[in-house]
Structures are given as C-alpha cells and as structure tokens.
Amino acid sequence: MLESLSPAPFLEPDPRPALPDWARSASSYSALFPFGTPPEPPAPEGAMLSWSAEPERDARGSRGDAADSSRDPLTGEPFDRLQVLPEDGRRIYRKAFALAERQIRIEICVLEDPKILAGLRDALDRGVRVRAIVDRGKYEALEPERQNLAAEFVAAGGELHLSNPIFPRSFPKTILIDSKLLVYGSACLDSTTFAQYRDFALSSTDPTVLRTIRRLFANDWAYSAPVGQEPPAFNPTPPVEPPELLIAPRNAASGMADLYQQAERRLDVYTEELGNAALESELVAAVARGVIVRLITPVQVNGASEEQNRQHTASIQALAAAGVRVRTSGPLESFDAPYMHARAARVDGRLAYVGSISLSPDSATLNREMGLIEDDPTIVAQLGRQFVKDFRRLTPAA
Structure with missing residues (x-):
C-alpha cells in the first residue's frame, strides 16, 4: 500500500453472542436509522459503534499490526x-476461511458456489460467525443462489442480508477475515466464475484498509435487511481512507x-462493461498525451440488457477510433478462453488497480x-504479465 495517515481505529463487539430480538423480528427493519449514525446489530450493551473509536481486539486479545496474521494456517508462508x-480456482478463498477464528464478513454480488459455501460451513462448524450481504437484484433473479444459500448457508447458521436497493447493484x-485479512477483487462467488471467467483476487493486511472495510460492512449491515424484510430508505457511506482505497x-x-x-x-x-463517458474520456486523454492505452473487454456483456x-x-x-488499442473476448467462452469479467488497471509498471x-x-x-x-x-508485475498474455490471445476490435 502507498503510505497514508491512518484514521482513528474502530471498536466492534464480540461477534458471537446469542441472536437478540431484532434478528428474529419481522418488523425490526421497518424503522429508518438516523442518517450517518448506523448501529451494527447485534451489539452488547455499552459497545461503541461510531466511525471513530478504540482499536478492536483480535481473537487472542492483543492489539496492533494485523500483518502477521496473513499467513497460510498450514504452511506458515505469506498469504x-x-x-x-479461473486458473487459480478457489484456493485464496478456502485458505482465507481456514484462517477465521471469530468472524467472516462478506459483501458481494453473488454467493452461490457449493464449494465456497462448504468452506463457509466449515467455519460455522468451528463456531465462527459468518455474515453475508448479497446483491438484492441478483438474489431475486437467480434461483440457484436462493436455493443454495437457504440450504447450505442459512440452514447452517449463516446470517444473510440483501443489499439496500438505493444501489442499482451492490458488488463490493x-x-x-476477523480483523486481520481482507480478500477482494473482481470475482463473484458463483460456479460460473470458477469455470470460465477471467477475474482477479488479492489480499490485504493494511491496517487502515481493514479498519475502513470494517466500518463499511458495519454500516451496510445496518442499512440492509434480512430476506423478506424491508430495508431502510437510505444507505450512507462512512469515511474512506487511505486515498488508494x-x-x-x-x-x-x-x-x-486520478x-x-x-x-x-x-x-x-x-473492464467488463463500458459506458461511463467521463472515465472513457480519461483513456482518450491519455492517448492524446502520447500514452499507449490498451483495453481488454468482452465483445458483449453477459446478462446485460440490449440497450446496455x-x-x-x-x-x-x-475508443478504438480514438486510438485506444481494444481487444475483446467472446462470444464463445470456456476455461481456456474465459469471459473477461475482470476490473483492473496497470499504470507505467508502477501502480496496479x-x-x-x-x-x-x-x-x-x-x-x-x-x-x-x-x-x-x-x-504490478504479476498483473502486467497476465495482461500481456490475455491481450495477445484476444481479438482486435473491429
């Protein structure tokens, strides 16, 4: 991570108390939470849930740098x-689940893959609290996700919320993992991803990033709702630090x-999809100042409307007419010729998004x-090598 000032840390309650009344009430989310001060239920009496508070203790009761906790639980090697x-499969996710001692917090588009759900069940069986916020629109549209989550996640003790519909999509x-490891990237956790989609996944142990993601999950959990319950009318966003996040x-x-x-x-x-004229203009502006700009995207976006x-x-x-060197995947897709679902960028061999x-x-x-x-x-180097491999294999835009 680039260096930056750290925000005030954040206290969370022990995630494993018995579920309180709100978790069993069908009307608990009918009231609107005050904007900007969302509580994260369930919270023991006296727990602080402000965006600036004391450090959270880890599972061993210590405080401080989380970096040492990002090692493989079996080999001790760096995560x-x-x-x-799809080449690397589910490894990073299953290894991350195995690290969990207290809780796993997931905010994602789709959570459907049976092998991923099996890894979460293993964590639940160890007494780990597992909460997931999934995209409301995808959940309502995908019967396999609804079925698998009900049978393999909720029935095993997992806690499920649907995202607030103020967001057209909720795809973070x-x-x-506890407060020691973040796994993030472009991948949804469905079976298709691991069969034929190009995606990337990474981990971070940066303390400032972890604190912000903890705040974000607490916020979005409070402003989302269980299946069948009405969400609040609003969903704010807590402060974001560092600027690279x-x-x-x-x-x-x-x-x-920037x-x-x-x-x-x-x-x-x-990018999987185009259509943001402001960001596309930045690519054209880069070409105009002499930058070689290369873009990988699908020839058509899976699941998109005709207008999209x-x-x-x-x-x-x-973009191609403006000098951007565009290559496209599809329309056929497979494990060896995956659909380009990734969202990533590499700048001058110095920065990677x-x-x-x-x-x-x-x-x-x-x-x-x-x-x-x-x-x-x-x-940066790993992303660059993969981009070159994909770019050489794909078809230039007509």
Whole structure:
C-alpha cells in the first residue's frame, strides 16, 4: 500500500453472542436509522459503534499490526498474492476461511458456489460467525443462489442480508477475515466464475484498509435487511481512507480518473462493461498525451440488457477510433478462453488497480463497489504479465 495517515481505529463487539430480538423480528427493519449514525446489530450493551473509536481486539486479545496474521494456517508462508481466475480456482478463498477464528464478513454480488459455501460451513462448524450481504437484484433473479444459500448457508447458521436497493447493484466483492485479512477483487462467488471467467483476487493486511472495510460492512449491515424484510430508505457511506482505497459511490469516480491521469507511458485496463463517458474520456486523454492505452473487454456483456450492450459496443468503437488499442473476448467462452469479467488497471509498471469498479455507467457513481490501488512491485508485475498474455490471445476490435 502507498503510505497514508491512518484514521482513528474502530471498536466492534464480540461477534458471537446469542441472536437478540431484532434478528428474529419481522418488523425490526421497518424503522429508518438516523442518517450517518448506523448501529451494527447485534451489539452488547455499552459497545461503541461510531466511525471513530478504540482499536478492536483480535481473537487472542492483543492489539496492533494485523500483518502477521496473513499467513497460510498450514504452511506458515505469506498469504496468496495476485490470484488469476479461473486458473487459480478457489484456493485464496478456502485458505482465507481456514484462517477465521471469530468472524467472516462478506459483501458481494453473488454467493452461490457449493464449494465456497462448504468452506463457509466449515467455519460455522468451528463456531465462527459468518455474515453475508448479497446483491438484492441478483438474489431475486437467480434461483440457484436462493436455493443454495437457504440450504447450505442459512440452514447452517449463516446470517444473510440483501443489499439496500438505493444501489442499482451492490458488488463490493469483499471478504473480511476477523480483523486481520481482507480478500477482494473482481470475482463473484458463483460456479460460473470458477469455470470460465477471467477475474482477479488479492489480499490485504493494511491496517487502515481493514479498519475502513470494517466500518463499511458495519454500516451496510445496518442499512440492509434480512430476506423478506424491508430495508431502510437510505444507505450512507462512512469515511474512506487511505486515498488508494476506492469505495463507490463515495470516491471511486475521482479515484479512477486520478489513476488514469498518472499514466505517462502505458496504461493497461480490464473492464467488463463500458459506458461511463467521463472515465472513457480519461483513456482518450491519455492517448492524446502520447500514452499507449490498451483495453481488454468482452465483445458483449453477459446478462446485460440490449440497450446496455448497444452502449458497450458503441464505446468499444469510439475508443478504438480514438486510438485506444481494444481487444475483446467472446462470444464463445470456456476455461481456456474465459469471459473477461475482470476490473483492473496497470499504470507505467508502477501502480496496479484491482477491484469491482468497472467503466460501466453506474459502477463508479451509483453502485456499491470497492477497489484498491497498490504500488507493490510483485503485484504490478504479476498483473502486467497476465495482461500481456490475455491481450495477445484476444481479438482486435473491429
């Protein structure tokens, strides 16, 4: 991570008390929470849930740097670096679940894959509290997700919320393990992802990032609702630090534009969907100042409307005409020729962005999304090598 000032730390209650009345009440979420002061239920009496408070104790009762906790529980080696899906499979997720001692907090688009759910059940069997916020629209549209979550997650003791509908989509793709490890990236946790989608996953132990993601989950848990219950009318976003952490709709659009503007020689971008004219303009501006800009995207967006795909195609053509070197995947897709679902960028071999934020019309400005900019040379190099492999294999835009 780039160096930055750390915000005040954050206290959370022990996540494993018996469920209180609100968790069993069908009307508990009918009242509106005061804007900007969301409680995170369930909280023992006297627990503080402000955005600035005391440090959270880890499972051993100690305080301080979380970095030592990001090691493989079996080998003791440093945790996984950049994971390239589908080739690397579920390894980073299953290893992360095995590290959990107290709680797992997930905020994601889709949580359907049976093998992922089996890893969460293992954690529940160890007494780990597991909570998940999934995208409301995807949940309502995907019967396999509803069935698998009911049978393999909720029935095993997992706690499930649906995202607040003020966000057209809620796709942060964050998995917080206790308060020591964040797994994030562009991957939804469904079976299709591990079969034929190009995605990236990374981990972070940066204390400032962990604190912010804890705040974000506490906030979004309070402003979302269990299945069948009405969510609150609003869903604010807590303060975001460090500046390299991008949370939509709070600071994602400006953060992505700032990243693209730093390019001096080469800018490589993955995006599943196009249509954000402001961010696309930054790519064109980079070309105009002599930067080589390369873009990887699908020829058509899976699951998108006809109008969305018309806009996507128009953006591909306009960017190519402006000098962006565009390559597309599809329409056929497989494990060896995956669908380009990734959202990532590499700037001059110095910076790497990986996350859920894309160049779609809503991703940076209306959705709930998350991404992180890194200057770690290993991550930057890994992303660069994978981009070159994918770019060489794909078809130039017509």
